Amino acid sequence: MEGGYQQLEPGVTAAFMIVYFIIIAVFYIYMAICLQTIAKKTNTDNGWFAWIPILNVILMLMIAKKPLWWFILILIPIVNIVISIIVWMAIAEARGKPNWLGILMIIPIANIIIPGYLAFSE
Template structure:
């Protein structure tokens, strides 16, 4: 028969660090979602679409002035990395930001979407909120 007292036990008490980490993590998630929501609304798209998988990519393509068939590229392994970088760069450019900001959207979205959504950037693309955007004069760069 096995001695029960020889089984190591794990204490059920915590110093509270786990709860603090959980709260910080949840705060980052909420701020990220709110930033993407505001970014979509600034571009004249429905904010709620930012939290629905696949649909949010479709609206990102619209904000970036890319054709809808680019959505297919996101489902091809390895190839999906290319539009996952190009689309945020195009989104940033349509908000008057540079390539560096677009790379920030691609690699650090929890920082850069709130900056874009809550910042003073205005959407200048061809979408419904774009008004006289880059293509209004017939010239595209």
Template sequence: MEQSYEMQSGVLAAMFGTILIIALVVWLISVISYWKIFTKAGKPGWASLIPIYNTIVIIEIVKKPVWWFFLLLIPIVNIVYAIWIINLLSKSFGKSEGFTVGLILLPVVFLPILAFDKSIQYIYNNTNEVDHIGQDS
């Protein structure tokens, strides 16, 4: 009976370790991708490492006012604005709403695409065609 508990605890430890390793890999992919996205947009890459500041930098990248950060603290409203910010991030790199859906549902795949695809450039540096996205009327 005692051996059974030891085996169960060993299995639980192995499962926890596996989940922890997977979570760390996903986190590392996200941080590296955001670092590259920030540098593409002319922002400091190290900002991707600082939890609250990285959200503020993303809001700056999509050309929205910084007070939008406080909207992300309001329950229910934060879901709408988070999706909106992700959509604006996608559009600020010249991508469509379909890419936004990918960023929402599979960020571990679509963030590296946005970050490392050399054909994807930050639009605000190149043209004024999307100025209306980030500007107040």
């Protein structure tokens, strides 16, 4: 194929997609377990909301004791970043941890570690 794009074999592409799907599924399961554990430790009802994509945001608002209409704010670009930080700060406070942990949720690796810390620490 002269002058054209190189093409990956369909099997290689499928393998990459399968690995990508597994990684995404593992992170989703991890976050759901963390959120459900945080809900349990903060005595928030409906911890099973953590497993359902839109309801997990509602659960976060319930844990943070924020009004449910904030869900609409989470749908607005740029505003969603600020609201998410405020919600995670309130979740950290609900767990008795320093609220600056919520600010760390915008840092890529920290946003994987912080929910586990909030869920599984005393």
